[in-house]
Amino acid sequence: MFAWRLLLREFKTGDVLTLLVALALSVATVTGIGLFVDRLQQSFEVQSANLLGADRSVRRDEPIPQKWIDDAQQAGLETAQTASFSSMVFGGDGLQLAQVTAVADNYPLRGEFLVDETLFGVGKALQEAPKAGKIWLSSRLASLLGVKLGDSVRVGEAPLMVTRFLVRDPGSATSAFSIAPRAIINRSDLASTQVIIPGARVRYAFLYAGDPEVLEQFDSALARKLGEGERIRTPIERGERIGSTVNRAESFLLLAGTLAVVMSGVAMALASARYVKRHLTQFAVMKTMGATPKRLVRLMVFQVSMITLLGIILGSGLGLLIQALIADLLSSLMNSSLPSPSLNKLWLGAATAIISVLAFCAPLLARLVNVPPLRVLQPNAGLQVSSTSLFAFGLVGMYGLMVIYAGGWRLPSIVMIGLAVVTGLVFLVGWGLFAVSRKLSKQSTTGWQLGLAALHRRLVSNLFQLLVFTLIIMLSLVLVGVQSNLIQDWQAQVPENTPNHYLFNVQETQLEGIRGYTQDNQITASDWFPMVRGRVIEINGEAVDVLFPDRRNEPEIVERELNLTWADQIGEGSTLVDGDFNAAGVSIEQEAAIEANVGLGDELTINVGGIDYSLPITSIRTVDWQSMQPNFYLILPHSVLSDYQANYVSSVFLDDTSAAGFYRFMANYPTVSMLNIGELLKQVQDIIAQLANALKIVLTFILGAGALVLIASVRSTLDERLEEGALLRTLGATKKIVRQALLIEFGALGLFAGLIGAAGAELALVGLQHFVFEMEVTFHPLLWVVGPLAGWGIVTIIGVFASRAVLKVPPIRLLRSI
Amino acid sequence: MQDTETLSALTIEKLNHSVTTSNGELDILKGINLDIKDGESVAIVGASGSGKSTLLGLMAGLDQHTQGTIKLYGEALETLDEEGRAILRGKYVGFIFQSFHLLPSLTALENVMLPNELKGNGKADDRARELLEKVGLSHRITHYPRQLSGGEQQRVAIARAFASAPKILFADEPTGNLDSKNGALVEDLLFDLNREQGTTLVVVTHDPELSQRCDRRIEIYDGELKES
Known part of the structure; x- marks a missing residue:
C-alpha cells in the first residue's frame, strides 16, 4: 500500500519523527503523571484507611x-x-x-x-x-x-x-x-x-x-x-494534617499535569508547523503529478491516524514506564509500596493525543492538502497562514484538554487567563524591548548591530518566539517555586523532635519528678499546662441552648466540656490577633470565635465545678493545631481557676532509645495517662516524604519536557536565521560576525523571555499561594536571577549548537539545502 | 479520429489572465492564441516578468485562468475543478522544474517511482530503475537528494517526469540552476527521451541554445505572444 510505504519512507527522515516524538512525549507526560497521581491517591486512601481501621x-x-x-x-x-x-x-x-x-x-x-x-x-x-x-x-x-x-x-x-x-x-x-x-x-x-x-x-x-x-x-x-x-x-478527614498535605500535593500534580499539557500543545504546534512548512512544496509536486485533493486528504488522514496511533501506543508505554520508574524510586524511600495503577486512566493520554492532533495538527495539515499546485512555479504561493484561526483552534483544544485533565473549570480558567495576560505582556514588553534594541544597534559594532537590529526586523516571528520562550520559562519557574514552597511548608509542619507522646492527668505533686526525668535524660518536652474542665453556658447573658436550638449547628466551644487553662504568656505556636492577652478576661482561639460569632468585649459565662463565671473576651489568638503542643480554645485568668485542682498536660518527644526508659520510669506514676501518637506522626512524615519525592520527580520530568519544547521552538525558526547567516557570509561577513549576530539575537530573546517569565512566574506564584494552595504569600527573589540567566544560557547554547552549520558549511551549499 | 500529425496537444484561444494586487488589477497575459501539435517541442522565451511561467502554469492546469479557453488533449481546463484538473495532469502531464523539487525524504529511486505509485501502477519499481539507468544514475538509486549534485538531482527529476509516460512535458527553466556542462547533459537527456517517447515538450527558458533545439520558439513580450 502506497500510503504505508510513503509513511515508512518519511520516517527515515526527521520530520515525521519529530511529530511522533512530540506526540509520544505529550501522551507519556499526561499518562505518566495521571497514572502516578492515581496510585498516590489510592495509596493515601489505603494508608488513611489503616488509621481508621476501615474505609x-x-x-x-x-x-x-x-x-x-x-x-x-x-x-x-x-x-x-x-x-x-x-x-x-x-x-x-x-x-x-x-x-x-x-x-x-x-x-x-x-x-x-x-x-x-x-x-x-x-x-x-x-x-x-x-x-x-x-x-x-x-x-x-x-x-x-x-x-x-x-x-x-x-x-x-x-x-x-x-x-x-x-x-x-x-x-x-x-x-x-x-x-x-x-x-x-x-x-x-x-x-x-x-x-x-x-x-x-x-x-x-x-x-x-x-x-x-x-x-x-x-x-x-x-x-x-x-x-x-x-x-x-472517611479516611482522608481522619488524619486532617494528611488530608491537607494530600490535597495540596494533588493540586500541585494537577497543576503540573495541566502545564505539561500546555507545553505538549506548544511542542505539537511547533512540530506540526515545521512539518507543514517543509512539506508544502512536496504536496504541490504531488499535485502536479495528478494527485487529486481527495487522494491527498485520504493520504494525510491515513498518515496522521497512523502517527497518532503510534504516538498513543509509544506514549502510553513510555508513560507506564515513567510512572513505574517514579514509583520504584519512591518505594526505596518509604516502607510501603504503592498500589498498582488503574489502567483505565490510560484513556487520558489517548484523549490528549487525539485532541492535540485535532487542535494543533489538523488545521495546519489541512493547509498542506489545500496547497495550490502553482507553488512549484511560484514559491510564495500558499504561504499565507491565517495564524489567528490556527491559534484559536489550538487554544480551544488546549482548554478542552486542561478541563478533561483537571476535571473542572477553575484551574484551567486561571491558567488560560494567566496565559492571556502573559501573551499581552510579552507582546507589549517585547515590542518595547525590541524597539530599544534597534536604537542601541545604531551605536554598536557590526555583530551587535546585526544581532540587535534583527530583533526588530523579524518583529512578528520574534515576538511569537519570545512568547513561547517566556511561557516555557515561566511555567518551569512556577512549578519550581510552588514545589519548593510546598516542601518547605510541609517540612515545617512536622519538624524533627515533634512531640509524639501526650501526658495527661499529671498532678501538681508529680510535676517535679517527671520534669526532672525529662531534663536529666534530655527528652524534649513542651510546657506543662494546667487543665481544668469547664463548660460555656451563656453568651452575653443568653443561654447557649436558646442561642443554638439545633444541636447539630452548635459551635465547638459550647458543644462539650472544654479543657481550660491559664497562662502568663501566649505560648509557642500561638499568635495574638487582637486585644490584650494579659487582660483580666478570656482569650479565645480565632476560629472558635468566628464559629460562635463572638468577638472582643462579648461576655462568656463559663461553669467550672458548679460555679458560673462571667468574663469578657479580651483577646483573640490563632493556634497552630498541628504543632502537637497542647492547645486550648479558651484561656482564663489564673485568678478564676486558682481554687480548682488542676491536672497538668504536656507533650514529649521520645525516640526509640529514650522510649523504653521513659515508659519504665512512668510506671512509677500509674495514674498518669500517656498517649503515643508516634505512629500517626510517622505516617504523616512518611507521606510527606513520599509526596516531596514524587513532586521532585514530576518536576524534573516536566522541566525536561520544557527543555525539549524550547529546543524545538529554537529549531523552528532556525532555517530562516541560517539562510540569513549564509547570505551574510556570501556578502563577505566573517564567521565571527555571523556567529556574534546570531548569538546576540538569540541571547537577547532568551534574556528578555527570562525576565518577563520571572515577572509572570512571581505573579502566578502569589496567586497560586493565595487562591489554590492557601499558603502564606511569599516572594521569590531567586526567580529574578534564575529566570533571565537560564533563559539566556539555554537559548544561547542551543543557538550555538544549532548554528554550527552556518559557520562550517560553504554558504552556497547551505543556501541550496534550505 | 484525427491523424496524429494534425492532432493538437494544446490549444489556447483568447487567453487573458490578470491578478489582483494592492495597486488594482494587473494584466499578465493578454489575448494569447496558441496551438501546439502532439509531439512538437516548443520553447517559450522572454524577459523576466514577461509572463512565461504564468503561461506555463495555466497550460498545465496548475492555476485557473481569468478568461478564454485552454484545451489539453481536447479537454477544456476552465470547465474542470481542481479535482478534475489533477486527474487530467495525472493522465497526460509531466513536469521538470528549475529547482528540481525532489522530495527530500525519498531516495532517487523512490522519487522516480512516485508518479506511478500515486496512480497505483504496480510496475513503478522496474520502470523507475530503467529510467534511472537511462539518465546514468543507476549507481545512485539509494541516495537521497541532498547527497546528489544539482546536475544529478535534475537528472533524477527528468527520470521522474518520464516515469508516468506523459503525453506532454512542461519544463520550467530546466537548466537554469546548472552549470553549462551539466546543463548540456540535462538538455541532451531531455531531448533524447522526448524523441524516444514521442512526448510533446513545452520549455520555458532563458537558454538560447536550448530554445534553438526546439521545433518552435515563441516569445512573450509584456504579456503578448510573438512567434519567431
Missing part, C-alpha cells in the same frame, strides 16, 4: 441496627462492629478504670494492631483481633494492675486471659483525649461481662470497607438513615 466508620450511642449490616453485606461490603465503654478491670493487685473496646473477629478491616509480648515494648504488626476469652491490655494498664502475660483479669463478670500488650489499635488515634488506659476484648465476650446494662454509656462503631464505587452508593443510602450527631467518617 468508613459510623459511631453512635445505640447498637448498630441489623439492617445496616445486612444492607452493607448485600451490597458486597465487608463489615465489622466495635463497642467501647469504660469499665473497671480487676486483676492481680487490684482494680483500674479502663477504656475497653470489644471488637469483631474480622477487626480491623484495614490496617493492623500493634502489639508486643513484653511490657512497654515497641510493638509488632498483627492483623487479627483477640480470640474469645482473651484480652489485650495496654502496658500501662497491665503495670497498674501488676499482671503479666498468661494472668487472668476480669472485665465486669467475665474472666479473660491476658495474651498480649497493646501498643496501638487502629482506632486509637481518634480517641486522642480518652484518658483511661485501654484494653481490647473479643466481641463475643461482651455479653458475659454484663457491663452493657440500660443506662451504660457505650459507643458503638459500625465499620465497613470495599469497592470505592459501592462505598459511594452505600454511603449516600446510609447517610439518610443516620440520627442526630451521627455521621460517616
